[in-house]
Amino acid sequence: MTNATKKTKRRHDDPDAVLGVTRTRAAQRLGARLRRPLFAWWDVHARALPWRDARTSPWGVLVCEIMSQQTQMSRVVPYWNAWMERWPDAAALADAPRADVLAAWGRLGYPRRALRLQECARVVAAECRDELPRDYDALVALPGVGDYTASAVLSFAYGERIAVIDTNIRRVLSRAFLGEESLGGATGAVERALANAVLPRDAAASATWNQAVMELGALVCTAKQPACADCPLRGGCLFLAAGLPHLGERRTRPRQRFAGTDRQVRGIIMQALRDLPEDAHGVLRHEDASRLWKDTAQLDRCIASLDDDGLVEIVSGHDVRLPA
Ligand code: SF4
Known part of the structure; x- marks a missing residue:
């Protein structure tokens, strides 16, 4: 997606225009009702x-978001800790040898992300005085930063x-507010409009809302087996009220097998390079x-x-080696 497309998509997120005024107001009323139980759940259950430590820098948040794009949060933790210890800011990462960056990426997968992150670090260090911009358009202009990462x-x-x-x-909002299974594929205008409609007006509450809904999707409202009995939204969830129609159905094709693919072989080569003996x-x-x-x-x-x-x-x- 080009930067111009990303900006255009953001401009077309007006909920009234996409969902209609009646649906938008209904979603907003339900959102206001569900906020208190959701926040109470977040206070107790957030990992x-x-x-999530308040002392984490914006750069640290960006590193975590890039690492967790294709990898479970729990697996990211040791990598993120070691990475931030070694390269606490963009300037430090910008100067690191590429071989060290790729070695430190370890088994996170899709190692091109590591190189894109370093490219991003170089731009932030050189053009942004080592500070991540606080502006959507400036963020999505950085290498490897898309709509999700900029928003996060x-x-x-x-x-x-x-x-x-x-x-x-997407899954939690679609289920709770539309009563429909989220079928995957590209994010649609309705999903973006809904996310905007139910977002609390207050900025601090909106950040908690984003984190709490995301955590609920990871821990409770999971793709195949939502634990509705333990869910703070069960009192208003339209999907539960409708009997969980088409639960687990996907628009996208099932994932390709991994064994024997080029992806597996590339991973084996990268692992061998990281594990080389000193001599x-x-x-x-x-x-x-x-x-x-x-x-x-x-x-x-x-x-x-x-x-x-x-x-x-x-x-x-x-012969093969990690790049200098
Ligand atoms: S009640 Fe069930 S379907 Fe509805 S949001 Fe909670 S876990 Fe998901």
Whole structure:
């Protein structure tokens, strides 16, 4: 999505125009009713994740959001702790060797995210005086920062009133306020309008709302087995009242198998590079690499694609190392 498209989408989020005035007011009334039980639940059940500490910088929040895009929050914790200890701000990360950045990304997956994060750090350090912008358009202009990440930084780090829309939030809002299963796929205008309609007017309350709804989607209103008996929204949830119609149905195709894919092979190569013994001097020799995967044509293809992506370097014609 281009930056211009992202801005245009934001401008078209007016709930009255998309949902109609009657539906918007009904959703707002229900939202106001559900806020108190939701916040009470959040006070008791919110996980003590390290980036929720009030002392976490906006940069720390951004790092957490990028790390958790394809990875469960609980798995991110040790990586985030080590990362922030080593590179506490954008300037520190900007200067780090790429090989160290990729090694520290470990098993978080999709390592291109690590390089995009470093590109972002370089822009923030050089052009923003090492401070993340407090402005939506400036944030989405940064490398690797999309609508979700920009909104999350503005809401969670800066306490701005802005709707945050991720998979968990979409599912909870669609179920509770529309009485419909969230079918996945690209976020639609109705979902964005609904998220804006039910967002509390007060900025501090809106940030708590975003975090609480997201946490509820992660812990209670899960995709396949919502624990409605334990849910603070059960008194007003339209999906529960309708008998959970089409629970678990998805618009998107089921995930591809992982075993045997190029993604798996690329992960094995990256892991081997991170696990090299000291005396290998950071170089995975060709004969050692060829023992990693039986299908040598696939192995070579994956090494070449990692090289194309800037995630490895081919040295001496056929050995491999993390980029300098
Ligand atoms: S009552 Fe059930 S379906 Fe409704 S929001 Fe809660 S967990 Fe989800």
